[in-house]
Structure formats: structure tokens, C-alpha cells
Amino acid sequence: MMRCAEVRRRLEELADGDLDRATQAAVRAHLRSCQACSAAYEDAVSLPARLRALASPALPPSLIPTVMSRLASGRRLGRLGWVLLAPEALLVGFIIWYVSGPAGLADLAASTAGDVSRYLAWTSGLSDAPVTAATDGLLTLALAVLTLVSAAHLAVLARSVPRRPA
Amino acid sequence: MPARSWIWLLLILGLVAVGLLLAWVDSLILERWLRDYLHLQVPRKVSEMPRLRLRRLGFGPLGKLGYQPFSFTWFLSLGFVLSLVSLAVTAVFPVRVRVAVERLESGGGPVIAAVAGLVTMLLVAALAFTLRHNLVLFGLVPLLSLVAAVLAAFGLACVGFAAGRRLRRLLGPANAFVCALAGTLLVYDLILVPVAGWALAALVLLAALGLAVVTRMGSEVAWNFEELDW
Numbered sequence: 001m002m003r004c005a006e007v008r009r010r011l012e013e014l015a016d017g018d019l020d021r022a023t024q025a026a027v028r029a030h031l032r033s034c035q036a037c038s039a040a041y042e043d044a045v046s047l048p049a050r051l052r053a054l055a056s057p058a059l060p061p062s063l064i065p066t067v068m069s070r071l072a073s074g075r076r077l078g079r080l081g082w083v084l085l086a087p088e089a090l091l092v093g094f095i096i097w098y099v100s101g102p103a104g105l106a107d108l109a110a111s112t113a114g115d116v117s118r119y120l121a122w123t124s125g126l127s128d129a130p131v132t133a134a135t136d137g138l139l140t141l142a143l144a145v146l147t148l149v150s151a152a153h154l155a156v157l158a159r160s161v162p163r164r165p166a
Numbered sequence: 167m168p169a170r171s172w173i174w175l176l177l178i179l180g181l182v183a184v185g186l187l188l189a190w191v192d193s194l195i196l197e198r199w200l201r202d203y204l205h206l207q208v209p210r211k212v213s214e215m216p217r218l219r220l221r222r223l224g225f226g227p228l229g230k231l232g233y234q235p236f237s238f239t240w241f242l243s244l245g246f247v248l249s250l251v252s253l254a255v256t257a258v259f260p261v262r263v264r265v266a267v268e269r270l271e272s273g274g275g276p277v278i279a280a281v282a283g284l285v286t287m288l289l290v291a292a293l294a295f296t297l298r299h300n301l302v303l304f305g306l307v308p309l310l311s312l313v314a315a316v317l318a319a320f321g322l323a324c325v326g327f328a329a330g331r332r333l334r335r336l337l338g339p340a341n342a343f344v345c346a347l348a349g350t351l352l353v354y355d356l357i358l359v360p361v362a363g364w365a366l367a368a369l370v371l372l373a374a375l376g377l378a379v380v381t382r383m384g385s386e387v388a389w390n391f392e393e394l395d396w
Binding site for chain 1: 182186274278284288289291292293294295296298299304305307308311319350376379380382389391
């Protein structure tokens with residue numbers, strides 16, 4: 001017959017199923033006859049006790065630097081969101097200058113709107129096909145660059161994380 | 167009917183009354199300022215027909231009914247459509263509205279939305295002008311405008327609901343649709359304030375457009391490009 005001290009040492013192994021068949025039978029026989037050891041066994045197999053027995057995993061050394069760099073990159077995104085307004089303003093300024101000022105820009109917008117209505121009328125069979133605008137390489141390039149910069153800027157803004165409400 | 171419900175009812179009626187008054191004032195001011203421009207822009211045969219018909223129906227006293235932009239009826243239909251869109255968006259996309267409004271109410275949210283709206287406008291304009299050089303791709307321009315309009319409508323509904331939530335903090339609990347309606351009417355009234363309201367209207371429109379873009383129309387799963395890094 002096993003003694004209480006020996007049984008207590010083997011309770012964890014019993015709970016984990018690590019004992020050989022003979023030892024397991026001896027420990028269980030003791031548990032049936034000893035109320036205190038039986039209570040200790042119940043405690044050992046309870047979920048909180050099992051969780052407490054688990055060792056906490058060691059934190060990877062890169063955890064804190066990674067979190068801090070993520071936070072820092074969030075702040076940088078905010079700055080980048082403002083900084084990208086500068087090339088956009090430059091491009092818009094160049095385009096306005098290139099089309100001869102705000103009046104030229106208004107003409108461009110009006111002619112584009114007119115082309116849209118002509119295009120819709122053409123697709124409905126109400127008029128002839130619209131004539132596409134004469135290609136201006138520099139203007140098209142500036143517009144294409146503005147499109148790309150704006151798209152990139154939107155991506156930056158979409159990823160910027162605002163502060164939590166106070 | 168509980169006292170709080172009366173307060174909300176009176177508020178909405180008051181906002182409607184103020185909106186009507188401001189629409190009337192705005193139509194008078196704009197009609198005077200834009201008279202020559204509108205005569206140039208609106209073809210005579212189009213502008214005269216509805217005027218004649220409406221006079222026969224007896225809507226004459228206001229004298230501003232017609233199909234001109236910025237007329238009294240133009241402002242009325244704008245307010246009506248804004249309210250309707252706000253209620254419809256709140257009813258159809260409640261979760262999306264909540265996500266977008268939470269983003270708007272967070273610190274820095276309005277600024278990010280306004281900047282994103284400005285950038286979206288630049289993007290749409292630059293893209294439209296670029297597509298203009300290609301007859302095949304030119305068909306995308308109306309589609310682009312439609313997408314921008316849908317985004318702006320969603321964003322405007324969210325801005326209205328956010329304003330309604332502010333009112334709810336002041337006046338006490340109310341149904342979400344009552345909040346949305348009151349908030350939208352408040353925004354509508356503010357953007358109709360002569361002169362200053364027009365700048366606010368531009369700002370609200372930009373913020374609405376940007377909010378819809380930044381939150382991907384209130385999607386719970388935000389823009390995430392990390393999925394592409396595999």
C-alpha cells in the first residue's frame with residue numbers, strides 16, 4: 001500500500017496519464033481509501049489548477065520593439081498624410097498654370113462635361129461619336145502622376161489610425 | 167406622448183421651418199447673383215415651359231419656381247432627398263453607418279475625412295481628364311462620377327447621423343431614425359446659411375466623400391494591405 005506522501009508526488013503524473021499501469025492501479029487504490037489524497041487529486045485535475053501548473057511562455061525579445069515600431073509607424077503615417085499634400089498642390093498648381101489659369105481649368109472641366117453628355121447621347125444613338133480631345137503629352141503625364149500620387153495618398157490616409165475618442 | 171418625444175418633434179419641425187426660410191433666402195440671393203449666368207446656361211425653351219405650367223397651377227407668389235439651379239424648389243428637393251437618403255442608408259446599412267460614424271467621432275477623424283475627401287476629388291478629376299483622351303475608356307467617366315456620388319451620399323448620411331448623435335447627447339434618448347433625420351436637417355440648415363454655409367457645404371461634402379473612402383463605406387474590415395505581403 002502506497003503512503004500519502006508518495007501518492008501526492010505522483011498525482012500530477014496520474015492526471016497527465018504518465019504512470020505505468022501498475023503504479024496507476026496502486027495510486028488509485030490509495031485514493032479510494034484516503035479522503036485527503038482524493039481531494040488533492042480532484043484539485044490537481046481541476047482546470048484552474050492545470051492552467052496554473054502550465055508554465056508561462058517566454059516573451060519573444062522582439063515583441064516590445066515590434067509593438068513600439070508599429071505605434072511609431074502609425075504616427076509617421078499621420079505626418080505622411082500631410083506631407084503628400086505638397087506634391088499634390090504642386091501638380092495642381094502646374095496643371096492650372098499649364099491650362100492658362102482657373103479660366104482654362106474651367107474650360108477643361110466644361111468641355112469634359114460636354115464630352116460626357118455627347119458620349120451618353122452617342123451611346124443612346126442620338127448623336128455622332130464625340131471627338132476625343134487632342135492629346136497633350138505633358139498635361140496627360142501631369143494628370144497621370146497626380147492620379148498616382150492621390151491614390152497613394154488615399155492609401156496612406158485609409159491606413160492612418162485616428163486616436164480613440166476621449 | 168412622453169415629454170422627450172415632444173422635444174424631438176418640435177426640434178424637427180423647427181429645423182424644417184428654418185430650412186424652408188433659409189432655402190427661400192438663398193434662392194433670392196443666388197437668383198440675383200446668378201441671374202445673367204443662369205440665362206446663359208439654361209436654354210430658353212427648357213426654362214420657360216415649367217415656369218408657365220407652374221404659374222397656371224397657382225404657385226406664383228414665391229415667384230422662384232422653375233427648373234433653374236439654386237431656385238427655391240431646387241433647395242427643397244435637395245433637403246428632401248438628403249433626408250430620404252440619410253434615412254435609407256441608416257436603415258439599409260446600420261452596421262456600416264455605425265463603423266463610419268465611430269471613425270468620424272474618433273480623435274482626428276474629421277480632419278482625416280476632409281483631407282481624404284479633397285484627395286479623392288483630385289483623384290476623380292485627374293482620372294476624368296486623363297480618360298478624356300481615349301474614346302473607349304471615356305465611358306468610365308460617367309461611372310466614376312456615379313461611384314463618387316454614391317460614396318458622397320453614404321458619407322453625407324453618416325455625417326447627418328453623427329450630428330444627430332450630438333443632438334441626442336444634448337436632448338436625451340431618441341430613436342435612431344429620429345436622430346438621423348434631425349441630424350441631417352441640422353446639417354442641411356447649416357449649409358444653407360447664406361455665404362458662410364456654402365463653404366461649410368463644400369467642407370461637409372469633402373468630409374462625407376473622404377469618410378466613405380477611408381472607411382471603405384463603413385466596412386468592418388478596414389483597408390488592409392498586409393494581406394498582400396505573403
